[in-house]
Amino acid sequence: MAKVELKQPIVAEISENIKDAKAVVLATYSGITVEQDTALRKEMREAGVVYKVYKNTMMNFAFKDTPCEELCKHLEGPNAVAISKTDATAPARILAKHAKTVQALNLVAGVVEDAYYDEKGIQALASIPSREELLGKLLGSIQSPIANFARVISQIAEAKEA
Numbered sequence: 001m002a003k004v005e006l007k008q009p010i011v012a013e014i015s016e017n018i019k020d021a022k023a024v025v026l027a028t029y030s031g032i033t034v035e036q037d038t039a040l041r042k043e044m045r046e047a048g049v050v051y052k053v054y055k056n057t058m059m060n061f062a063f064k065d066t067p068c069e070e071l072c073k074h075l076e077g078p079n080a081v082a083i084s085k086t087d088a089t090a091p092a093r094i095l096a097k098h099a100k101t102v103q104a105l106n107l108v109a110g111v112v113e114d115a116y117y118d119e120k121g122i123q124a125l126a127s128i129p130s131r132e133e134l135l136g137k138l139l140g141s142i143q144s145p146i147a148n149f150a151r152v153i154s155q156i157a158e159a160k161e162a
Contacts, residue, residue, distance in 0.1 A: 014058060022084055025083075029053070036104075050084070
């Protein structure tokens with residue numbers, strides 16, 4: 001079997017993963033320990049994020065003529081790619097969280113909802129809380145005035161009883 005025929009399924013797998021993806025984040029991982037990588041992969045899996053290491057040439061072929069084409073210029077050295085089809089901030093958020101404790105892990109660049117972000121942009125994106133956290137904060141801010149109003153009415157009722 002020719003080398004090209006062996007590479008085509010890998011390129012097709014990458015292409016399928018990035019198709020309709022909300023976020024594709026590229027990270028360098030040179031020097032990460034097995035324990036650290038296992039913890040990172042576990043958290044990625046739980047968040048529904050595909051995290052894989054591919055050869056740069058394979059990613060280069062898969063990224064051509066897609067919104068991820070901008071990432072091709074960063075394909076030097078050992079790279080991993082984190083892809084999410086549901087949560088636009090999850091890959092960057094999880095990678096940034098682990099990068100704080102793992103010096104070998106660095107965010108390089110990413111494409112989020114078809115917009116390219118460099119390292120600073122991805123770092124900024126990583127600081128955005130998850131959708132669930134934002135909804136929780138919104139619900140808390142909506143609920144707070146109602147709860148305060150209920151307390152005031154309760155105190156007025158107690159004061160009139162006394």
